[in-house]
Amino acid sequence: MADQTPETLPTVTLADIERAARVIEGAVVRTPCDRSHTLSHDLGADIWFKFENLQFTSSYKERGALVKLSSLSEEERKRGVIAMSAGNHAQGVSYHAGRLGIPATIVMPEGTPAVKAENTRRWGAHVILKGKTLEEAAEFAHAYREEHGLVFVHPYNDPLVIAGQGTVALEMLEAVPDLDALIVPVGGSGLIAGMATAAKAIKPGIEVIGVEAALYPSLYNKVKGTHLPTRGDTLAEGIAVAQPGPIPGAIAAALVDDVVLVSETDLERATFALLMIEKTVVEGAGAAGLAAIMADRERWKGRKVGLPLTGGNIDPRLLASVLTRELAREGRLSRLTIDIPDRPGELSRVSGLVGQAGANIVEVYHQRVFTDLPARGTELNLVIETRDRTQLQAVLTQLEAAGYRVLVKAAQAGA
CATH class of the missing domain: 3.30.70.260 (ACT domain)
Structure with missing residues (x-):
């Protein structure tokens, strides 16, 4: 797809997302979208959380994975699928492939948290740990796909996957139609591309803001025209992506109102607050939206904002470290x-x-x-x-x- 321009790339429509919602109905949890009374009071914004960490595999990634898997022909299902993922997409593909009787191979970076690799194996997938980064894992996965004749299920650069992720926004706006803004964690841009497509079609005046870890400003660079480096270990490893996918990146660049960066301390504080106040376990990537509000309270004061808590698969030892570090800060x-x-x-x-x-x-x-x-x-x-x-x-x-x-x-x- 290297020779394609944004104008010739596949796109996604509200109709695609509504069709995806019908595909996943009954097989993916319709998670709660509830107001946080305490954090709304403390931060001065009207904050509504979409608890995607309560999905069966603890992540929204199930949505796009199931939509893609459901589109395969019988011949493709027999051949099997392969995916590369830092963890949440892997679990979504593994779980739903297992439900549908589709053989699955998952390639994960070598530094993937053990809890994510173990949960992926649990549903029958063949897990291969390869590469230091998601990009290296992807390179290996594509070569493996060619060698074994498998169908590739991309975590974000696929219109069907994007449409599946967009169902998060459908459900949020059905639950809370008068939201002023959506604040969405960004890695490869699949989630924000789908959510922005749905939200802007349903409510054109709504603001859609992307949030990235400051160590991985991939969409930020694309939207702002900057060249900030992407590097290092981040608490938000689920959104540690060096480049947005061409398809979702183009969609996001056209629809997203802004992209902001949050520090590692911001991510730690948000993860801590969600556990201590909301009593919910959220990984660093899932806490990015709240981190953005905590880091810039004035911007969100008095506004009604929706935040998807995108996943809850955090390594227990890492969570323990986050908690003790925040206790020290306080x-x-x-x-x-x-x-x-x-x-x-x-x-x-x-x-x-x-x-x-x-x-x-x-x-x-x-x-x-x-x-x-x-x-x-x-x-x-x-x-x-x-x-x-x-x-x-x-x-x-x-x-x-x-x-x-x-x-x-x-x-x-x-x-």
């Missing part, structure tokens, strides 16, 4: 380094002072060798849990009043 988890005399009773005394201030000691360890303290001194390291920064200050005051010199390592509020 001053609820801190590391103290305290110079103490190396004699009996000092640890007990320090522990007592921390306890008197109402804090909890999570970890404790000594450093006697790799320190510049005198031989009769030791470096005591504590990780403590406090309610907030005010209580942390109370602990420091208590220790310093007792004559201890304390160095505190707590994440900065803006880190």
